[in-house]
Amino acid sequence: MIYFDNAATSFPKPPEVAAAVAAGLAAPASPGRSGHAASLNASRTIHQARKALSKLLGFRDNGRLVFTANITWALNMAMDGLRLQAGDHVLSTCLEHNSVARPLARLAAEGGVEWETVPLDRQGLIDPAEFRRRLKPSTRLAVAIHASNVTGALVDIRRVKEAVGEIPLLIDTAQTAGAMDLGDLGQWADLVALTGHKGLMGPTGTGGLWVRPGLELRPLAVGGTGSRSESLEQPDFLPDALEAGTANTHGLAGLAAGVEFVLRTGAEVIREHELALTSAFIEGLREVPHIAVLGPPERERRVATTSLVVEGWSSSDLAAALEREYGIMTRAGLHCAPLAHRALGSFPGGATRFSFGFFNVMEEVETAVRALTELARRKN
Numbered sequence: 229m230i231y232f233d234n235a236a237t238s239f240p241k242p243p244e245v246a247a248a249v250a251a252g253l254a255a256p257a258s259p260g261r262s263g264h265a266a267s268l269n270a271s272r273t274i275h276q277a278r279k280a281l282s283k284l285l286g287f288r289d290n291g292r293l294v295f296t297a298n299i300t301w302a303l304n305m306a307m308d309g310l311r312l313q314a315g316d317h318v319l320s321t322c323l324e325h326n327s328v329a330r331p332l333a334r335l336a337a338e339g340g341v342e343w344e345t346v347p348l349d350r351q352g353l354i355d356p357a358e359f360r361r362r363l364k365p366s367t368r369l370a371v372a373i374h375a376s377n378v379t380g381a382l383v384d385i386r387r388v389k390e391a392v393g394e395i396p397l398l399i400d401t402a403q404t405a406g407a408m409d410l411g412d413l414g415q416w417a418d419l420v421a422l423t424g425h426k427g428l429m430g431p432t433g434t435g436g437l438w439v440r441p442g443l444e445l446r447p448l449a450v451g452g453t454g455s456r457s458e459s460l461e462q463p464d465f466l467p468d469a470l471e472a473g474t475a476n477t478h479g480l481a482g483l484a485a486g487v488e489f490v491l492r493t494g495a496e497v498i499r500e501h502e503l504a505l506t507s508a509f510i511e512g513l514r515e516v517p518h519i520a521v522l523g524p525p526e527r528e529r530r531v532a533t534t535s536l537v538v539e540g541w542s543s544s545d546l547a548a549a550l551e552r553e554y555g556i557m558t559r560a561g562l563h564c565a566p567l568a569h570r571a572l573g574s575f576p577g578g579a580t581r582f583s584f585g586f587f588n589v590m591e592e593v594e595t596a597v598r599a600l601t602e603l604a605r606r607k608n
């Protein structure tokens with residue numbers, strides 16, 4: 229089996245991730261609830277995950293990092309929590325995943341919010357200056373995917389923040405957290421959403437949202453927090469305000485181990501390896517007729533995800549042939565990103581996505597290039 233679906237979820241995980249989850253399962257896990265040793269230990273595990281993530285992503289105050297079930301929940305929490313009103317204007321890129329697009333479409337349809345997307349420029353990239361050009365007095369929020377989960381193209385989020393100024397910017401780091409050095413992101417960002425099971429190497433069911441000081445979000449859910457239990461109102465301090473219900477202690481134990489693996493290895497070392505594979509893949513296909521690779525070839529403009537269309541093949545038939553005949557696992561279709569495929573001209577058929585991970589090796593890429601060359605020839 230050759231696993232090229234790391235943009236969906238990373239595989240394999242470092243062995244210490246499974247070990248941490250198993251160790252967590254072997255003890256009671258009720259963090260912040262009881263005073264006994266096991267409960268205190270569970271709290272420490274969660275604190276460890278907050279600390280490791282804050283170190284990796286440069287967050288100033290790890291108490292403002294709240295854990296969620298995934299990035300979808302974190303993004304919803306941010307967009308819903310800002311209490312946008314009818315007439316408010318929201319800007320996003322045209323590359324957003326449905327975890328941003330569907331909540332915004334609903335806010336537009338049901339809440340009268342005006343949602344505008346920034347299109348691709350002539351090079352097929354997002355020009356941050358377009359955010360500034362589209363600002364209105366009513367703009368209340370900007371949202372930017374950090375890297376497209378279809379093409380791997382990076383968006384210059386620092387310049388987007390400069391373009392929108394005081395307007396809060398919500399950043400979707402699903403394809404970048406753990407996969408590259410995010411620099412001083414935590415020093416200037418307003419809202420950073422992350423998912424634990426991709427580049428951060430953790431289990432599914434983990435994610436988070438970092439909220440900068442001064443921004444207040446209405447919780448999506450309220451309930452038990454183990455704090456201020458005498459009150460029927462949700463605590464107003466973070467992380468408790470946005471963490472109703474018992475946390476996924478086992479998953480977070482695994483996430484802490486995954487993030488510590490990234491810290492030890494170095495996000496830039498991971499990026500270098502993944503980009504070497506991606507460049508070899510793109511280069512290997514450059515001369516192969518009937519294959520169109522979506523997204524920028526330049527390393528500095530991308531992460532290790534790329535999609536392609538092969539003449540004569542539907543994206544799903546191609547993915548099925550790759551798996552059946554070569555044991556190569558990819559992802560076909562629209563990748564939960566119909567807006568991106570519309571912008572790229574690959575809607576509705578979609579594309580076949582290859583996403584490389586830290587544990588992939590060059591021979592696997594060579595096999596994929598050979599397989600695609602043969603399959604393209606077969607139908608042309």
Ligand SMILES: Cc1ncc(COP(=O)(O)O)c(C=O)c1O
Nearest residue numbers: 298299300325327377400402423
């Ligand atoms: C860019 C992007 N945003 C959001 C998501 C949603 O991630 P999750 O399913 O972990 O919430 C994904 C993953 O599929 C993604 O690639």
